[in-house]
Amino acid sequence: MNLLSRPEGEKLIVTVNEARIDSAVAIQFKDRMREETDGGGDHIILDLAQVDFIDSSGLGAIVAVMKALGRDRRLDLSGLTENVDKVFRLTRMDSVFQIHPCLEDALTP
């Protein structure tokens, strides 16, 4: 699972360089997110612009990552493609996450 993270000011951007977060990679995604966020960063932006498909397992993995970060650290989402956005809307998870249309927007203070 190809994830890449870089600090941007106070924020940590984690980019998912994969087309899918589905049941085949959900556990791997959680493990890789833990590795990428272990080093710190209280405000994480998960950049999903390259992800064109998630299923309920993928959604569950993203929620699990947010829960693992705890109350003192924040996870925002950025760049949801149409199919991914649909899953967040239908499950009402769009009301749980702060969702930014793009990284530029996510980084605007």
Next chain:
Amino acid sequence: MSQNPNMTLSLHFTGSPENVRPALQQVCAALRQVGLSEDDIGTAELVLAEVLNNVIEHAFADRTDGQVNIDFKTLPEGQFFSVRDDGLPMPDGKLPAGIPPEVDCFLENLPEGGWGWSLVHRLTQDICYQRAGQNNVLTFLLPFSAQQTTQRCDLQNG
């Protein structure tokens, strides 16, 4: 748009987790040939992913030799699917109701799953589950989105 509106597809594969992606890719490629909009293809992929993940996780449980058949055909109102597997029957022989998990809760209590059937119910019509001998048969209709319906009407009228 529509290259082959009456196309049918029959796809057979062995139900292991690593076979779900290739099966979905084949169905999506076939739906593209039918001329479905990308929006409808995305919906079909999501519904089938949830159905197939459920088959593998629950109907096949620890089995890796389970057999799955996906058939579809194009109807005037949408894409009709039939998914058959030779796994264990649904609990109580019924389709799960698919009540979506509560999301208005504290961070610690947020759901990490349980959306599968609610998504399937939301996105399909005329969904029907039957136990036929040693097989589960799930049939449903994926209605065309408004945009697609217009295109198809144009085609029929023009």
